[in-house]
Amino acid sequence: MSAAPNDGRLRLTILGGYLGSGKTTWLRHKLFEGAFGSAQILVNEAAETPVDDTLLSAQAAGLTMLSGGCACCTGKADLVAALRALCDLRSRQPADQRSSEQIVLETSGLADPAAIATAIREDGILAHHIRVVELIVLVDVLHATEQLGAEELSRIQIEAADRIILTKADAVPDTLLAKVVATVARLNPAAVIEAAVKGQKFVLDNLPAADPMALPQMSGNSAPVTPTRIDISPEVDWATFSVWLSALLHARGHDLVRVKGVFETPAGPLLLQAVRKSVQPPELLPPEAVQRQNQIVFIGRGYDPADLTSSIANLTHE
Numbered sequence: 268m269s270a271a272p273n274d275g276r277l278r279l280t281i282l283g284g285y286l287g288s289g290k291t292t293w294l295r296h297k298l299f300e301g302a303f304g305s306a307q308i309l310v311n312e313a314a315e316t317p318v319d320d321t322l323l324s325a326q327a328a329g330l331t332m333l334s335g336g337c338a339c340c341t342g343k344a345d346l347v348a349a350l351r352a353l354c355d356l357r358s359r360q361p362a363d364q365r366s367s368e369q370i371v372l373e374t375s376g377l378a379d380p381a382a383i384a385t386a387i388r389e390d391g392i393l394a395h396h397i398r399v400v401e402l403i404v405l406v407d408v409l410h411a412t413e414q415l416g417a418e419e420l421s422r423i424q425i426e427a428a429d430r431i432i433l434t435k436a437d438a439v440p441d442t443l444l445a446k447v448v449a450t451v452a453r454l455n456p457a458a459v460i461e462a463a464v465k466g467q468k469f470v471l472d473n474l475p476a477a478d479p480m481a482l483p484q485m486s487g488n489s490a491p492v493t494p495t496r497i498d499i500s501p502e503v504d505w506a507t508f509s510v511w512l513s514a515l516l517h518a519r520g521h522d523l524v525r526v527k528g529v530f531e532t533p534a535g536p537l538l539l540q541a542v543r544k545s546v547q548p549p550e551l552l553p554p555e556a557v558q559r560q561n562q563i564v565f566i567g568r569g570y571d572p573a574d575l576t577s578s579i580a581n582l583t584h585e
């Protein structure tokens with residue numbers, strides 16, 4: 268699909284993958300490598316977080332954040348409007364002065380990338396100006412067993428892909444990597460399958476033979492996965508919060524699939540990230556890189572946001 272000849276339209280790459288699969292990390296690395304030239308970047312977040320724009324903007328020719336809902340459903344109108352604005356801008360530039368001929372759309376982890384591609388192809392104006400060149404879907408091998416076993420959307424995303432990139436290949440043994448390769452190949456035999464570690468290509472040679480996972484039938488009755496954004500009082504200190512978060516993820520990491528945000532500490536703002544029960548060592552950010560501090564986004568199902576808020580409020584009373 269990506270090898271199609273240039274027909275004068277803007278080329279759009281859709282980058283999808285389940286919550287926390289490594290989309291921003293991968294894209295940051297690819298932009299740094301220059302893989303997408305001077306592309307315009309659109310990022311659609313399941314919930315607005317205070318850092319993603321900062322993480323990507325250093326390497327992008329232009330960055331638009333779409334935080335008003337998932338671009339395959341509630342945020343579709345915002346996506347169409349943002350893409351039309353880019354097309355309009357380009358149409359007004361002389362052909363030899365166009366700064367950007369590519370767009371990369373990082374979808375929310377809750378989006379069906381095929382639905383987004385369809386929405387673009389069915390919009391007369393967008394179809395005239397934009398060609399969807401590739402659907403890339405990232406799959407987190409560390410959490411693939413749990414996700415593919417329980418989240419129908421994670422399978423739908425894989426089935427939509429032209430190219431599947433298995434991320435976090437550094438974090439699992441070869442036997443599991445081989446099993447995930449076999450499983451995604453069964454779900455989508457037509458896709459190219461690659462692997463990466465934080466954006467860097469990881470060669471999938473010499474893997475042991477493996478059978479695909481036996482995936483259960485989906486009932487389609489699971490509660491929807493929803494985001495909650497919570498402002499943390501400056502009175503809560505980092506040590507107390509991190510103990511609280513570890514306990515929460517230990518008990519509820521299956522339901523809370525993603526935690527992301529920035530926590531202010533005396534040393535500076537810490538970027539905090541967790542995917543299910545695996546918590547990334549916090550990364551110190553330059554203060555000027557962060558617009559809103561002490562704001563954490565929790566994404567999951569089967570929890571009451573009010574319980575989270577009151578539990579965090581209790582941390583100031585200890």
Ligand SMILES: Nc1nc2c(ncn2[C@@H]2O[C@H](COP(=O)(O)OP(=O)(O)OP(=O)(O)O)[C@@H](O)[C@H]2O)c(=O)[nH]1
Binds near residue numbers: 287288435465547
């Ligand atoms: N070990 C390891 N960790 C990774 C790799 N890629 C990403 N991560 C970590 O996985 C977590 C999620 O990465 P992101 O790039 O934020 O994932 P995302 O898909 O953009 O997340 P959402 O936008 O919330 O869906 C972060 O803590 C990353 O540091 C990888 O190849 N190896």
